[in-house]
Amino acid sequence: MEELNQLLKQRRQKAQELSDMGVELYANDFKPTHSISELLPHKETIPEGADHTAGPRFTIAGRIMAMRKFGKAAFLQLQDASGKIQIYIKRDAVGPDVYTHFKKLDIGDIAGFTGTLFITKTGELSLMASVLKPITKSLLPLPEKFHGLTDVETRYRQRYVDLIVNPEVKETFKKRIEIISLIRDFLNNRGFMEVETPMMHPIAGGATAKPFQTHHNALDMELYLRIAPELYLKRLLVGGFEKVFEINRNFRNEGLSTRHNPEFTMLEFYQAYATYHELMDLTEEMVSWIATEITGSMQVTYQGENVDLAPPWKRLTMVESLVQIGGIPLETLQDKEKTFALAKEKGIDLDENVGLGKAQTELFELLVEDKLIDPTFITAYPTEVSPLARRNNDDPTVTDRFELFITGREIANAFNELNDPIDQKQRMEQQIEERGDDEEIFPILDKDFIRALEYGMPPAAGEGIGIDRLVMLLTDSPSIRDVILFPHLRPEKN
RNA sequence: GGGUCGUUAACUCAGCCGGUAGAGUAUCUGCCUUUUAAGCAGAGAGUCGCGCGUUCGAAUCGCGCACGACCCA
Incomplete structure (x- = not known):
């Protein structure tokens, strides 16, 4: 058994706990009705302070990129291939059982949400979640939110993380x-x-x-x-x-x-x-x-x-x-000996068998x-x-x-x-x-x-x-x- | 192939004239139902890339190796 560090153990444990609650960790039956980018234009049409629960319901899925948790509510950033949107989830709206599931989710998990759109106090379009569905549990933590992933070696080796x-x-x-x-x-x-x-x-x-x-x-x-x-x-x-x-x-x-x-x-x-x-x-x-x-x-x-x-x-x-x-005189370029002499002066090593054209090409590349x-x-x-x-x-x-x-x-x-x-x-x-x-x-x-x-x-x-x-x-x-x-x-x- | 620089917690980085390893984010615990790098209080987390050497003592100095970046060929 390989030694896992604390973070990895905690994630595995949360996964186990979710599983014990009867939540499928790798669900394969979730169907979003919309991409996130399809929701974004609604920002223009929803009046600020409008009823949270009014309006059409949307179902979206994506990766949780950030969480700002309060005691009985939280804001998340959800990212899919098309964009990002904020989700607002509160216990009163989804019920205590689902909220317990939510508390076991981590940044990096893939989840689906159904809800209505509203504008927050700070003016951000958000989805008020009424349904939460964990879809894929992530066992490895994502890099830090602010600096992101900058180590080029890791970016190239783990391009999937770089892309996320x-x-x-x-x-x-x-x-x-x-x-x-x-x-x-x-x-x-x-x-x-x-x-x-x-x-x-x-x-x-x-x-x-x-x-x-x-x-x-x-x-x-x-x-x-x-x-x-x-x-x-x-x-x-x-x-x-x-x-x-x-x-x-x-x-x-x-x-x-x-x-x-x-x-x-x-x-x-x-x-x-x-x-x-x-x-x-x-x-x-x-x-x-x-x-x-x-x-x-x-x-x-x-x-x-x-x-x-x-x-x-x-x-x-x-x-x-x-x-x-x-800046080479034309006369030099038309004379093989002069061109070779110039090339040598510039530090170009030419085989004696090559012609004027090769020497010109080398000079071109250099100068x-x-x-x-x-x-x-x-x-x-x-x-x-x-x-x-x-x-x-x-x-x-x-x-x-x-x-x-x-x-x-x-x-x-x-x-x-x-x-x-x-x-x-x-x-x-x-x-x-x-x-x-x-x-x-x-x-x-x-x-x-x-x-x-x-x-x-x-x-x-x-x-x-x-x-x-x-x-x-x-x-x-x-x-x-x-x-x-x-x-x-x-x-x-x- | 040569030169320069780098490799320290999951991530981003300090620490480097030798003296028991630190911060922010993330994580965990508690409080918190409109935040957006949320906040407050507390906690845990490390083979300091690997090896050899110098030394009473090495993340720190030296040598070698690995991987990477940039420049040169």
Whole structure:
């Protein structure tokens, strides 16, 4: 028998006492007639000082969040999914037996009440209870009412408690769900079709990242949790679906930070016969619309910084951004030796085999990225860092690609898709060669993907948007863990 | 992987130049039928994250470990 502390013993004892009185501790037959939020508008129509017992009766259920007990009466705060309301319960109204049951209830218990609405002396809408029904006994005490639960470790490990006691946390996750729903609406309205592609891949492709590995017993084969859905969505373009999207988890076996969780949610969408310019337009429209729906404005504040999401957004090539924002002379950027020298001076360690484009990209990440607060599309990414993107017709050293940055963070990545199977195969092989010594990245050529391209993939543009980061922006959340219900943590002791 | 900070009652936190562990909330008891961080009076509640060391004596000092946060890679 485990040793229980005093508080836990007391709760168990009260539960036993209630049970002994014939009260069902975990009742399953209670039906509220109303949600709490449905009662709140009545405040406007009930005259102050009106008869407590007059008016229609309502039945509600929820968790008791606070109790202010007097000898033979008490006020409670009851919380359900929709809101909170005060309950007034007095012995004379419910009878001595029920009042005895009530005295055995604790903060945290779930209970149902039937009663009439009235306004208290202090002007608060309240339910005068005539019926009380204990529904679920809580054996663990909730955190303190005033400070709530602030210990982040407990908040993440026991998100259910966090959600009970911290209303703003619940709001953030409601917004997350709403954002995803708005994305679906937006894309569905434009004729995109939502699809589901495999989460377990025989080859981890579509991005460069370390995958999680698993094993399929019946087929006796290794499988990888997907690092990106890209190659499957493109197969669907080959198959004739011209506008597809998928919103789901990607898994990357890499470090954790305020911006990285090993599983994260990605929107990817592909549109045949479109170009990345059209996707920039679409992205501006979608994100600014969602911001308006969620926050009421296209001007949002993120961690004290003002961000203007109103279109049109700034569009710069990577080289332009290095000149304008990074302060690097164009002449330097066009010369491989000078660029490498500058990179070295800035403390960037570059392999001798890499090209000018890689060096530019590193300089961009170091000098420009975190200065892009208002939304900015960076275009013309070097080909050598864009293995799946189509080369630019006029300058084959860069691709028809953009990344979108807001508050210094990468939010989206998009490009005209490479649909030349010969070029694609060569570039994949080159990638494999370059990362060949990193054993955890599993360099395997996806021959079936090449075969699909050989059948002919229509010209298309595709984009990925990191949903977690978008939600962070629109909910002013400093850490990705604040927008993921159950973020990854090491296991608890014991 | 490196650095900094943190871990004390169920929760929020004090205590830390070493000397038998404290507050508020919550809980329990008594009083209280319009309170809203209700009030008044009283009480109980702790492996001070874990381990080793220094010391007559460690929540406090040192080392190691665990978990977490932030920053860096």
